[in-house]
Amino acid sequence: MLGPKKWLEKYVELNINAYELRDRMTMSGSNVEDIRNLSKKFEGVVVGRVEKIEPHGNADKLVVVTVNIGKKNLQIVTGATNFKENDYLPVAIEGARIAEDLIIEKGELRGKISEGMMCSHDELGISKSLIPENMKEGLWILEGNFDPGMPFEEALELNDDILEFEITPNRPDCLNMIGLAREISATLKTDLHYPEIKLQEVKDKTHEEISIRIDDPKGCHRYIGRVLKGVKVHPSPDWLQVLLMKAGIRPINNIVDATNYVMLEYGQPLHAFDLGKIPSKKIVIKKADGIGTFKTLDGVERKLQQETTLITDGNETLAIAGVMGGLDSEVDENTVDILLESANFDAARIRETSKNLGLRTEASSRYEKGVDKEVALTAINRVSQLIQNLTDCEVLAGVVDQYPIPFKESNIDLRVVRINQLLGTKFTSSEIEEILKSLEIKVINKGEILTVTAPSFRGDLVKEVDYIEEVARIFGYDRIPSTMPEATITVGGINLSAKVESLLKTALKAQGLHEVLTYSFVSPKSVSKISIPKDSPLQDTILLKNPLGEETSAMRTTLLPSMLDVLERNYKKGNAKMKAFEIGRTFWKNQQEKMPMEKSKLVIGAYGEEEDFYSIKGNIEEMLSGLKINKLSYVKEPYHSTFHPGRCANIYSNGELLGTFGEVHPIVSGNYGIEVRTYLAELDFEVILEQGDLNKKYQPLPKYPSILRDIAIVVPDHIQIAEIEKVFESYLEGILESFQLFDVYQGDQITKGFKSIAYSLVYRDFNKTLKEKEVNKIHEQVLKDLEEKVGASLR
């Protein structure tokens, strides 16, 4: 909402500058986002009167103009055409600075001296959207007479700070000058003056001229009409045009401008019909029957939907209620008699209509937020007075006012103790009374209780807390003392799941992985992109009804595609390596419950020279070791189609499936345009949580020395390391303390079909120093077992 300071000053005393006003208003709840001016800064522009227009002689399209600028006449050469002798207009004289530092100099145009420049709106920095239609392509021609030579910005009051207020949706009453002035008056504690409305009515009565009937009281709560006769339609006086432009509205003609002016003043949208174009002299407000189209003022043919409230003459549609009038009943330069409309339409209805039509107007945006029902009569009288002043027309006596559901005042009790309790203050009832009264709230002060009645324009004041907020904001939030809750002591902290998450993340970061965050929604095709078959439950994604696009339309069931997207982006940007992880949710349909299931997963992805299957495996093992998940088993997984069939495994802890990892199938990495070996892992966060153990108990350190034995054995190719280690594991209960693989060899030295494997074994007795003999005995047994179980022979 734009509030020109000089306009606001018509209603409320302002003894402070715009910046102070901004700060004060911001602190009482009307946030000021910007302070601006109608025009860009200019200097040296004065009002000039066109004395004489003569042909140039050397150029068809130029004329030589004598312009009176008070002290003297200037000769100006121009190509503009929209002016005539005795017109007043802005003249930039020699040395003037206009439009982004353009300096006007004396010059010569085709042999004729030009001593200045006559200006357009645009050249003075007025936004194109505000320039009246007839002056869009030409000079700014003034309507009134001024003293030639008068500084232009003074003549038109252009030097005015315009405050841009951010009005919250609960305060539609502030979307007009009087509403803003009320807030200013309460904030600054200065007096408010409403405009004085005096009408000179003729004997003829409005109700004898027209009739009004509301057939759709749900859509139309009030409809007032008034007839004005003998108007003359022409451009508005300069002051009115400038005021409208300051408030962001383009001037049209005196009738429309007057309705817009009063709308900006009181917040009541108004409309003027050409009464001559309504032969039935009848207004019927009814719902659209769902057929037909209607041409609005802007010349667009609009399709009407049911649930649209229409203004009709009984048969033909005249206007779409609260949104826009019709072209056929529009006021034009031949209009003589007008019917003014001041109505109150249902907010929800207008919002719906405006949305359906894709048409938002000054009127509709006010109606959809809520307009004061009571202001309609004041506004129609105010606009009648204004038009009478502007065109010297006849105002018919009285109005026709259909008001099926009138506004009803309601009151509520406020408790002084409650107010102070919620705010942490010590207000007395009379302090509260004073604040509320400054907002035009009626107050009966009963001591501990205040019975209050909200004015008709404050539909947002319903509950006790609504009034408490009024007290707080007008008093000033900054003046309410800051305290700490004296509440019960509570223990803060994070839950187990967050602790585990934090441990995992720290471990992964330490191993060089970067945490990434990706969207919870993906393309529904992403599951197929990683070669998951059509019948997999992973394909059964939850879809958004109104996604931004196909790429973000399905809630993910796996984090693998998201991670591949990250790797793809890094790969294509030329990053030589990337190793990343994410802990995020997957989303699953839930037949029994309304709420879908959300399951957290941990995904790891990597590519780069140093990466292979085992580096990922090592990362996972190190990460899990921090949660004491040490006893992992791996089963080769040749069927997961995202992965390389020979380089993929499922990981288990205590028989529970933790997840799957491995090298990405070349077809899948190819789908992402990644041309190097790529690795992925996806683990079930909830299983990790289940299997993890955060308790750390101290294991005494050994007091007796260990004995180290290295062995090298040859086993058939098909034997997996896990099978060999299973043999070692069976000795861990005894004196075998640990075993560590240190070499796997296949090649010239070894018979084809076999491989050589070397382990370090550590033997230790926790209670005494081991003797060689004891170790030899067990060691031989181990070797024998290896021979029997995996066909091993010593090398």
Next chain:
Amino acid sequence: MKNKLESIQERGIKEIRSASDLKELESLRVKYLGKKGELTQILRGMGKLNAEERPVIGELGNKVRERITQELNKSKELLEAKDLEKKLEEETIDVTMPGKKSPLGSIHPLRQSVENLEEIFISMGFKVVEGPEIETVENNFDALNAPKNHPSRDLSDTFYITDDLVLRTQTSPVQIRVMKDNKPPIRIISPGRCFRNDTPDATHSPMFHQLEGLVIDKNITLGDLKGTLEIFAKSFFGSHTQTKFRPHHFPFTEPSAEMDITCFKCGGIGCSMCKGSGWIELLGAGMVHPNVLEYCGIDSEKYSGFAFGMGIDRITMAKHDIDDIRLFFENDQRFLQQFR
């Protein structure tokens, strides 16, 4: 004999002192003290001496041996030190060569912000709780007192799954879940992902992050809201940070406020970041609306409370001078690496 001994000592010391390496020194040791060494040879001839001379020469012989040994050790020490020095000299490396690394990864900058925020609130007795990303319309809007026709419910603002389910547009529905399931006193924060139907650009993302806070107890006041959030702002942005509470409007709080803090780039003087005002809008807050309390089965006459919510992405962008929100979700390694 005496003269002989003295001359051995003199010559020995001289030769030892001029030895240039350990090998030469060793040969001198053999030359004088070895089994066939000069001194040994002489002392062997002591048997020929008479009883009077013998102890005198014996004593002198031992002294000479001692002296030479002493000199040998001294020289050995010197030569060894020299050798070590030489060896170390030879081992000189180029200290400007790059180090051997096992590179550190990184925690996402948004998650780092969350961790920092959590730490502060945990120290004030807040528990961290989480809520689902897919929410009911009831929790996301109705229970939060959002009018039925509120524009935020539009398809152009909110992602819908069904008529009853949405991707939560704010973390505020966690308030509802917590109030429904717990009795006061309540003191929680809830960080998490939120979604709005915004086309991505430098300042908008269809997915973003918020942190919600809620305190419910007896006698909680607007003053308490101010006090708590002032302490938070000072801990997160530095103790010099000033705060400003402006009245605002949210459907689920009344009175409502927005909190501004002094710009952390210019300290309040005015700069491009704060558009010259010296202030930056940080969060929305307010006293929980009695309608919301009652909806959750909490007696609004007995209990009161405050709630607040802030955009984590915006705070993080401001803190690190990041000018495009999309960088958070592009996950370029060169970006992430800067937050190690």
